[in-house]
Amino acid sequence: ETGVTQTPRHLVMGMTNKKSLKCEQHLGHNAMYWYKQSAKKPLELMFVYSLEERVENNSVPSRFSPECPNSSHLFLHLHTLQPEDSALYLCASSQDAKREPQETQYFGPGTRLLVL
Amino acid sequence: SQQGEEDPQALSIQEGENATMNCSYKTSINNLQWYRQNSGRGLVHLILIRSNEREKHSGRLRVTLDTSKKSSSLLITASRAADTASYFCATGGMNRDDKIIFGKGTRLHILP
Numbered sequence: 265e266t267g268v269t270q271t272p273r274h275l276v277m278g279m280t281n282k283k284s285l286k287c288e289q290h291l292g293h294n295a296m297y298w299y300k301q302s303a304k305k306p307l308e309l310m311f312v313y314s315l316e317e318r319v320e321n322n323s324v325p326s327r328f329s330p331e332c333p334n335s336s337h338l339f340l341h342l343h344t345l346q347p348e349d350s351a352l353y354l355c356a357s358s359q360d361a362k363r364e365p366q367e368t369q370y371f372g373p374g375t376r377l378l379v380l
Numbered sequence: 381s382q383q384g385e386e387d388p389q390a391l392s393i394q395e396g397e398n399a400t401m402n403c404s405y406k407t408s409i410n411n412l413q414w415y416r417q418n419s420g421r422g423l424v425h426l427i428l429i430r431s432n433e434r435e436k437h438s439g440r441l442r443v444t445l446d447t448s449k450k451s452s453s454l455l456i457t458a459s460r461a462a463d464t465a466s467y468f469c470a471t472g473g474m475n476r477d478d479k480i481i482f483g484k485g486t487r488l489h490i491l492p
Contacts, residue, residue, distance in 0.1 A: 266422065306383065307423075307468070307482040320479065354422055368413065369480070371422030 267291040270355050270372035277345065278380050285340040285375045287355030296338040297369065298330060299354040307354070313338065314360065345379045352376050384412070384452075384469040384483040392489040399456040401486040403469030404449075411472045412445060413480065414454050416465045423468065426454075456488075464490045 268289045277283050289296060298310040312320035313332040327349075329341040338355055356369040384403040393399050403412065411430045415423040429436045429445045429452065436443050442455040456463055466485040472478060 266424065268422070270422075304484070306484050309479055309481075312479065352420065356423075368425045368428055369423075370425065371415075373422045374420070376420065 266370045266372070268355060268357055268370050268372035270353075270375050272375060273373065274376045274378075276378045276380065277342070279345060279347075281345075282341070282343040284342065285353055285355075285377075287338040287340075287372055289336055289338075289355075289357040289370070289372075291357055291370060293357040293370070294335050294360045295358045296332060296335070297356040297358075298338065298340050299356065301352040301354055301374070302350075311340075342377075345377075347379050350377055350379045383481045384471045386467070386469055386483045386486040388486060389484070390487040390489070392491055393459060394491050395459055395461060397459055399459050399463070399488055399490075401454045401467050401488070403452045403454070403471075403483060405469075405471050406450060408447075408474050409471045410474050410478075412452050413470045413472070414441075414443060414452075415468045415470060415482075417468065417485070418465045426467075459490045461490050461492060464488060 271286045295314045297312050300308045300310055309322050310324045311330045316332045327344050331339040352374045354374045355372040358367050358369045384405045387402045413428045414426045416426055417423045427438050427443050429443050440457045445452045466487050468482050468485040470480045470482045472480045
């Protein structure tokens with residue numbers, strides 16, 4: 265175990281549903297990340313938070329809405345998704361994204377999302 | 381671009397043999413990391429090598445970095461069935477604002 269947990273592990277939702285993905289890290293890190301992993305594509309960075317402040321938003325559609333209430337918890341709120349949003353969504357954490365943005369990241373097991 | 385590209389895309393070897401995977405990139409980097417991902421799971425960090433280092437070892441893993449050729453290799457010696465996974469290189473750019481960028485990965489399959 266890497267110290268990063270994600271729930272749920274699997275999620276099936278319709279295009280009109282609203283759901284949320286949850287990530288929690290037990291490592292005392294200050295930075296958390298959301299990634300999208302689709303088949304045959306590189307890992308795509310979606311959002312970066314450092315000390316609960318968003319520092320990176322890689323032009324992600326507004327149907328994905330992140331929330332970071334504290335440095336240990338990260339959410340990804342989903343609404344009116346499209347079938348092409350089906351993917352594995354990975355959460356990661358690192359010591360401090362501002363002080364050392366390229367340091368080792370610790371990943372959760374991911375949420376496998378299927379949008380029908 | 382900073383993004384690394386792994387080669388080969390897929391590799392199958394017999395258990396006990398050595399496995400070598402390569403990563404090439406196009407711009408200067410600050411460091412390069414290798415990660416492993418078992419099917420449908422999260423990535424696990426294996427090793428980080430900085431731009432001023434040429435070689436690092438960790439157990440059965442050996443990583444080399446050649447900045448003149450902009451390439452890195454990951455060698456797994458005496459492979460085991462449990463080594464079956466996808467392996468990704470991730471490059472860190474020279475600027476502080478640069479985030480690490482992952483390649484598409486090499487799928488390694490260890491045959492019994």
